[in-house]
Amino acid sequence: MGLAILVWILTVGVISLCVGGVWWFPAPISQHAFNFDTHFSRMLWVAGAIFLLAQGLLGYAILRFRDQGHPATHNEGNARLEVVWTMVTAVVFIGFALIGNKIWASVHMDKSGDATIKIEVLAKQFSWNFRYPGPDGKLGRTDVKFIRDSAGNPFGIDAQDPAGRDDVISSAIRVPRGILVELTLRSRDVIHNFFVRELRLKQDIVPGMAIPLRFRADKEGTYEVPCSELCGLGHHQMRTTLIVMSAEDFQIWLKDEDRKPR
Amino acid sequence: MKIFSTDHKVIGKQYLTLAFFSVALGIVLSLIMRFHLIRPDAKISWFATLWPVGATGGIMTPELYLSLMSIHGTLMVFFVLSTAPQGGFGNYFLPLQIGAPKMAFPVLSMLSFWTTFLALMALLASFAVEGGAPLSGWTAYPPLSALGQVAGPGQGLGMDCWIVSIALFSIASLMGAINFITTILDMRTEGMNLMRMPLTCWGWFVTAIISLLAFGVLLAAGILLFMDRNLGTSFFIPAGLVVSDQLQNHSGGSPILWQHLFWFFGHPEVYIAILPGMGIVSTVLSVFARKPVFGYRAMVYAMFSIAILGFFVWGHHMFISGMSPYSSIAFSLITLAVGVPSAIKTFNWLGTIWGGKIRFTTSMLFALGFVSVFVSGGLTGLFLGQPAIDLYFHDTYFVVGHFHMIMGVAAIFAIFSAMYFWFPKMYGRMMNDNLGQVHFYLTFIGVYAIFIPMHFLGILGAPRRYADFKELEFLAKSGILQRITTYSAYCTAAAQLLFFGSYFYAKWRGPLATINPWDATTLEWTEPSESNVVNHAPDVYSLPGEEKDFVMQSDQ
16 A cells, blocks of 8 residues: 555656756757757657556556455456557557657768868877868878877877878867768777767767767857766766857867967 | 585575675675765775775775776676576576476586686686776776776776686576576476466576577677787777777777677676566566466567567667667667567556455565566666667666666566565575565665666766766756765665565574465475474474464474
8 A cells, every 4th residue: 555655656756857857958959959859858758658657557556456355356368458558569669769760860871961061089098189171171191100199199190191281189179050060980999989968969989980970060159078988997087078169260260270380 | 505516496595695695795886886976085994995006095096986886787787687586596496386306407507506606706806806806897898898907907807807707607607598498398297388387487488598599699709808808819909099109909800899799698688687587576466466467378478579579689789889870770679679578568467466456465565666667667768779869868877777777676676576475485484574564665765766866867968987977067966866866875775784684584583484375376385395493392292272282393
């Protein structure tokens, strides 16, 4: 009896925490993030309804069928009921997956539109580096044998390659607002992860692979990027920021950086 | 009692003892981690005594935190959840329930337990070797796990200990699996056809089949990883890695290959942990609701569907790993499909108690609690099974909350339910029901208070496996969630002392049990418990004040 009430209290508690929204997502800053939120709340309604129904019925059964000296019914099952709830859950669950996959496809399969800004991301224990092509629009050649963190060359840019001389290297990632950006994610040592909460985007960075990730941020601001794949003892300190700027400010920043001697 | 016994009951108890030890240690490790998360700068003198290197001056280093986390996960997943329900209760009760005199291969049972014991010793040894325990988590993703000490303290010898431990555990599980399958297929007593087996036996049977198919892959992966580390191969290590300014002498490997192999084992592993529990809960609900299991056949089919589909969903752990985004879609469809048989089981559990006459014994309470946490933990799986939503939640505390509910807590509730249920059979005595009720309520409230806040940390975006959150500004206001979780963990852990106290008291001093204290129907209750206790001289007849003119030696 106490258990029934407890189950109900916990159910209501969990639901009110969701509705209260004290601890919730940060505001979205891209169309994808907005779509994500829409899909998430749709899911939350349905899952919340199932949650309420299942816990509610559990509590009800506990209360209603507690031993009061009555005889238990003899019932070994009901094949028709089994078929009905199998079909219903199958349709609901698979339906979710199909709807959700549209959002997934828009992130990873939509190749429409040219990304005019291309940024190479290099993750290493336990810091971030971002490389922009200079005015020539080309990234310089790299080789592991040129890697010298102490000399400011974490990418291993080949000094002989003229394309690399104007590359801009930054420890925070700056992007212009409203413009499609394509990142190429690389790691130098172990697996890391690029995660921007406000973009609702997360991607592992795997050594030996160059993984593309596209996004368009629509709101200026500074957003935290915490490494989100265990990368060693400094994992919790591997943090950088994404700075979304106006297109003009971005160009000015890029030019200024390019003039700095490296 | 022989140490190297081939008696299935002794082996069952040995497994349970090993699991109790592991769970106690695992809880202690988690409490230390929870303490560190709310007070990362605290100086604790006994930390320095225990870990002179990892906690110099009493302040815990991040590498120590990560190694505690890795061992906590490994202990709980392997040495508790894969051990107690199957090796423990399975070895003890499978032969009794199907009317077999023993397991098919008693010596294999014995070897299987002692190999598991060696595996546990190898894991614990990692704390003692140079560099300490590994810090790459229970999933041990390479290259972090493959590069050796250069990737962090604990990634040297400690990591080798971990691999040896996991390899031994895999071998032990394979031996156990063959034994269980053969016993069920060959040793059933007359009339015990498969569809008359209690659902517990179906749980052990399906789990054994999964173990047989999954642990072989983990064993192979472990050997490959060991070779990468010690024999210069490069299965998992690509070319051109620069770690601490040193170019690594490897080329041609793929870190994602490990993830495929690991999760091909790792996802079915979830079902290894939970399927025996599903069997136990089905039985217990039926016994204490005084009703047959609702939809027995559907339950059996659901178990098999879960097992089969469970082998095709491993990619949902890897949506954002860099594998093809197209395969994610296939994996997500199958993942949500595996939710269907799980939902059927939930419906059938409700159907089992519906119209019943429920007796709220402690065992029943834990079975009902299981249904509640199974629903709570299962529904979040609908979110995580979709790559679109995983884009945000992967490796956040939402995942930590999810799997602790569905895999950890649900399975532990089933273990408690089984323990309270079968205790009279195992020890011939009764556990105290009032203490049990208190234990249940504290634990039930406790697990919700621990793990629900974690979901909200996940919604905020808190990454898991962080030694502390001091650097992240967006979590500056979430300290309250961390504190609720930590304090709830303290209380819930303390409540477990009630269980251990009650367990040992009942074992030695509890009131004697009758042969079939729950009025249950399965074969284990047809014979008197082996642990008869003698209370009187052999010839107590016509004792004044007694109703009967004889008192059995076992009567009180």
